[in-house]
Amino acid sequence: MIPAHVLAQGKTTILVLGDSLAAGFGVEKEEAFPFLLEQRLKEEGFEDIRVVNGGFSGSTTAGALKRMKWYLKLKPDFLILELGANDGLRGHDIASIRRNLEKTIVYARERKMRVLLAGMKIPINYGKEYTLKFEQIFTSLAEQYSITLIPFLLDGVAGRKDLNLADGIHPNPEGHKIVAENVLAVIRPLLTESK
Amino acid sequence: MILKLDRLSKTYPSSDGIKAVEVFSSLDLDLEKGETVAVLGRSGCGKSTLLSLIAGLDSPTSGDILVSGESLVHMNERKLSSFRARNIGIVFQQFHLMPHLTALENISLPLELVHDRDARKKSLKLIEAIGLIDRQNHFPHQLSGGECQRIAIARALVIEPAILLADEPTGNLDEKTGDQLALLFFELVKSINMTLLLVTHNQALAEQCSRQLTLKNGELLNDLV
């Protein structure tokens, strides 16, 4: 059921488990940041690397663990966890968002994956209390499990008309390039280290 | 007595509705079995009116018409129709054949209308008599004018009517065909001793009848030939 050539490629596998940002909502898959990340890594000499795009528009943290299990088929070495934004936008309970992310992180670490957690923010119209608590989920998890935090994935992109699609939320191809650089800056030292 | 007209008069309401037009008044006529009578007269003198009254197609203003002793005046439309079907044969100037029936079917039509079982046999005999047996399956439009009129004559005679009414039977034919038809017509009429009332303005045709009458100013005058 999985074409054989797919299983053969790449030695180091990076899994991006994410939502519409990773899935490249509104842009081609080849323009979304996971694909660009792989390209940039190869340019930098990390030849034998594969980035798997586990992005899925609209997904929330509730399914994160289940999805994680699906990707075990590909034996990932790194996990970039990019989830939580949709939970926040839907006003979900803060504690349950944290719990879901935590379970996924623990599961991945048990299977010897290095985990990178992408930090998320939600618009301030949700009220100060909620937005603040939401942002704290990521910092506190990173601290608790000593995992690498990408402070804000959309750093330098969010709120800029020229880097986002007309909806004002999702990055355009130019925006994705910057997102890829944001991720690259964090993952580069980890890869060099493991080499 | 086959036909008796008893003080027959006919008045039409005029077109302007004020002045009535009197065609004729108090007309008397007796026709014996086998008699052939021609009625002559100028256009508009009332010849057709007379004929239509005798045929029961129109009703008189007053007076009576008796055919074989039965009064037409007292019959309703329905009764008239069936009486006509058995007792009165009519030959028209315009032939008036049913266009979608064959020659033979046209002849047998009146018999079939009265459900005569021997319709086919009788019609075949007649079509032979008028010399068109080989044309029996032709449709009217495939026949010449003369032939059509012969069929029409046969159709009028097939019911063995008490009286035969003919309305300018050669009027629609050229002279030669007309003469031929007239010959055949009178031969047939005489051979079966048919009573005939012929309306025409053709003097030559009229002369072949035993009596000639002229309708003039509403009166029937005996012609003195």
Place this chain on the structure above:
Amino acid sequence: MIWFKLAYKEIRNNPRFSLFFIFNLSLGLVGFIALNSFQASIHNHMSKRSKSILTADLDIRSTYELTVEDIAYLENEIGQFSAKTRRINFLSMAASKNNSRLVQILAVDEGYPLYGEIRLDKGQLADQALLKNQLLDKPHVWVQPEILPALDMKKNQELNIGKKSFLISSTVMETSSGFAFNNGFAYSIFMGLEQARETGLITTGSRRSHHYYYKLPESADANEISNRLKNAISERFGKNAYLSVRTHDQAGRSMTRFLGYMNDYLGLVSLVALFLAGVGTAYLFRSYLAGNLKDLAILMLLGTQKRSTYFFLIIQLTVLGAIAALISILLSFLFLPILTGLMSDFLPKDFDTIFSWESVILALSMGTLGSILFCLPILSRIHHLKPLIVFNESQQSTTGSGRVRPLTLFSYIPLLSTFWLLSVWQSNSWLIGSIFFASLLGSFAVLGLIGWLLIVLTNRIGPDVHLVFRLAFRNLNRNMTAVISSFLAIGLGALLINLVPQIDYGLQKEIKRPENVNLPSLFLFDIQPDQVDPLKKFVAEKNFELADLSPWVAARLTHINGEEYSKFEAARGGTREQQRRGYSRRRTQNLSYRSELYSSEQLVAGKPFSGVYNPGGESLPEISLDDGFAESLRTKIGDTLTFDIQGIPIQGKIVNLREIKWQTTRPNFFVLFQPGVLEDAPGTFLATIYQVESQEKVDLQNSIIRNFSNISMVDVTMAVNRILDITGQISWSIQVMAFSAIFVGLIVVYSIARYNSQDRKKEINLLKVLGAGFNDIRLFIILEFFLFGFTAALTGSLLSLAAAWTLSFLIFDSIWAISWGILFSTIAAVTLLTLIAAYLGTRNVLKQKPLSLLQTV
């Protein structure tokens, strides 16, 4: 002008023909105008509805607040407008003492809504005074009633939003715009716009939409202004501006789709009425001309040019046509308000009748030009007319030569092309218009052929058959052209009469949900796999049942038979825009797996799944596709599809095709995998809950959300009722249309049959003179009319089934159901009407004395 005088005399001297001609054409045109006006009225009504959904004619939406200069710039582009207002929407957390819930804030300004209304509890209308008094001037809110139990609050208590607290002064029961963003997880709260600013939430970094609403003058074209605005926006703000423009037409997509159906449909129905009238008119003219050829021949004999003869006839037609058009316009003026009055029970409350001036002008031109066009093929006969017929005894010899002349064929071209263009114009579609037109032409050909066969066959009747039958059958052969013409007219009449209700029936069947079908009350999304069992238990404890539980796995189609899918798309052709849209639609698929089909599905090809997939085996996983989807992918059974499921490619093989009844609101999927493949795949579940009473619904929804916070819910009943409300209104109008078309059609059939029976006066008289009984004559006439009336009705009706099928398929996406009742009633009604017409038409002739046969000069 001698010709006008002659034409006038001709009309006066043929009162029967003129009367029938005018009567017939007027009826058709009345139908045409009435149907078109109804179409316009419905359009107007629907646009009123869509305006109240948008609450304005025009809505400019922005993700940030526009500056005064920006607004001035945009308003300059809009030009004149009669009113404006604003609204800001955003999501936020509303908090009571103990609870917080995500809500949708609708911050409205003075004048809102420009169209439509807001109704508060106890049906109180929120007028401007109330709006100002409560929301604009005070920190009050109106909330959707569901919010209260969710936050465990009551009216007149205070809730917090952002930095500010608000008093709940009323609940909002109904807004004509619907609750903008209501899909069960964010209920709406109305507040004053300036009050909302004090929450501190309308600032940089917050996500919201600013709506600028405008009411335009009656005469303004919203779509045109919208296009102008869009250009202006991209000029000033750049291509990627966070600004969009909507007109009321674009609001409420499902409604505009139905509106589109209605427009196309009514347009074609009004054409049907017109065409029927045209056929009737042409038939009458044909009969009239056949009777008057001799007069024309005499005119020609006297030295008249052929050109003048045409001129003479065309003047005559124009005068008659114009009279008919004027009468019909007058009648429509009277008829429409009366009709609207009569139907006021069925009509929506605020329904206005509009008189369509466009169709009046069209009716006038169709009356004059149209009658010429319809009669042109008959006129062309003059071209071959030889004065010789004056001397010819037979009247018939000129009519049916049987040979088709090129000129006759050419003379159809103006009529056909005009009608074709009209079809396209009325249906708003080249394809549908052309197909409508082509099927009419095809029907013409089939009817002609059947009519001819009927004549040929009945002519074979031998002399042994009873006279009455023979007369009846042979009479059909009397004049082939005349019989075929009336056969065409009656057959076509039956076709068109039956066509309208047949489509109508299919359409009604589609949009009217059958009473016994059970719609789910709630639709649940985003159920996580580990929530399935607890949720089932939870719902069961509340005495409901979690039904139609379906796995939902998102995937992208990447390869067909090992070839990249994008290549297939590129080979498809069409505009790039179409390609792009179709591509992304087909590429992204939600997969599911199930071992059995739903009762709403039917296997149409291939074999069912073999069971659970064996990963150790050689074969690929089995896939089942929706047959329509398979067609749009251009794949067949045996093809392999590769899906990218969350980065992992999964290949499978198509083993069967299903037909899905989409109107059943169940979780339906284009692509199904056999069990054993996707169980591990990350996905969610969909489910439905049936039979939840409305008073229990809020409780159930809230308790589910409290315990399973990520699950989203859609209140299906609410959505469905909204659609049913609209479709209900559409149904009545369809029925009105159908009956009007039937009425016009039957009248035309009647006038044809009547005219036809008048035509055989001479034969009836002759039979009478020969002594035929009344009953015989009546029987033979009835038999003849029955024979061709019935055959024509039968053929026409059967053809209409084919046409209805085609039209339904094209316009209504293959919605079609045959109605036997309507079919049989059409056949019976047309046949019976032909007979009645024949009886009425010949009754007078039967009564008359057959005098006219004696023609002694």
